Amino acid sequence: AQSVSQHNHHVILxxxxxxxxxxxxxxxxxxNLFWYVQYPGQHLQLLLKxxxxxxxxxxxxxxxxxxxxxxxxxxLRKPSVQWSDTAEYFCAVNGGYNKLIFGAGTRLxxxx
Amino acid sequence: DTGVSQNPRHKITKRGQNVTFRCDPISxxxxxxxxxxxxxxxxxxxxxxQNEAQLEKxxxxxxxxxxxxxxxxFSTLEIQRTEQGDSAMYLCASSxxxxxxxxxxxxxxxxxxxxx
Numbered sequence: 001a002q003s004v005s006q007h008n009h010h011v012i013l014x015x016x017x018x019x020x021x022x023x024x025x026x027x028x029x030x031x032n033l034f035w036y037v038q039y040p041g042q043h044l045q046l047l048l049k050x051x052x053x054x055x056x057x058x059x060x061x062x063x064x065x066x067x068x069x070x071x072x073x074x075x076l077r078k079p080s081v082q083w084s085d086t087a088e089y090f091c092a093v094n095g096g097y098n099k100l101i102f103g104a105g106t107r108l109x110x111x112x
Numbered sequence: 113d114t115g116v117s118q119n120p121r122h123k124i125t126k127r128g129q130n131v132t133f134r135c136d137p138i139s140x141x142x143x144x145x146x147x148x149x150x151x152x153x154x155x156x157x158x159x160x161x162q163n164e165a166q167l168e169k170x171x172x173x174x175x176x177x178x179x180x181x182x183x184x185x186f187s188t189l190e191i192q193r194t195e196q197g198d199s200a201m202y203l204c205a206s207s208x209x210x211x212x213x214x215x216x217x218x219x220x221x222x223x224x225x226x227x228x
Contacts, residue, residue: 004154009152030212032213032214034216042221043115043219043222044155045219046216046217046218051212090154090155094213098143098145098160098167098168098213099145099160099168099170100155100157100217101157102155102156103154104152104153105153105154
C-alpha cells in the first residue's frame with residue numbers, strides 16, 4: 001500500500017532562513033508527487049507537482065522540490081522564507097490511481 | 113469565485129443524528145473526490161466519482177456513509193447515526209480526467225463537523 005511520511009511535524013524559522021521539509025513515500029511503481037499548502041483560514045492549494053522529466057520542480061512563491069527516485073523522496077525547499085510562508089504543508093502521492101495519499105503535514109511558523 | 117464550494121462550512125450535531133454535506137465542483141471537472149481530515153493528520157481519501165459513477169470507496173467509508181453525484185455535477189455526502197468519532201473536516205476536491213493520475217485536484221474549504 002502507498003504511504004507518505006513527513007518527518008517534521010513542526011518547524012520554526014526566522015525570516016530569511018532556508019527551509020527544507022522532508023517527504024518520503026512508499027510505492028514501488030511510477031508515482032505522481034505533489035506538495036499542497038494550507039495557509040491559516042484557507043483551503044488546500046497546490047504548491048507544486050512532479051509527474052516526470054526534470055526531477056527538480058519549481059512551484060509558486062519561490063518553492064521547489066527535488067524528486068530522488070532512489071531515496072523515494074520529494075523534499076520541499078525554499079532558500080529564504082518569509083513570514084507569509086507560515087502555513088501547513090502536505091506532501092501527497094498518487095501512484096497512477098486517482099486518490100491522493102497525504103502525509104500528516106508539517107506546520108511551519110516563520111517569525112519576523 | 114469559480115472554485116470548489118462546500119456547504120455548510122460548519123455543522124454541529126448531536127450523536128445519532130443524520131447530516132448531509134454538499135459539494136459543488138469546478139464546472140468543467142468530471143471527477144469529484146471526498147476526503148476526511150482529523151486534527152494533526154493529512155486528508156484521508158473516502159471516495160471518488162467520475163461523472164455520476166462512484167468508482168472507488170475507501171474502507172474508511174462505513175455503511176453509515178453514503179455519497180451521491182446524481183447528475184454528474186454537485187455531490188452530497190450523508191452520514192447516518194453520527195458518532196463522536198465522525199467529528200472531522202470533510203473536504204471535497206475536483207479535477208479533470210487525465211491519464212495516469214496526472215490530475216491536479218482542487219480543494220474546497222471543507223465542512224467542519226462536530227458531533228456532540
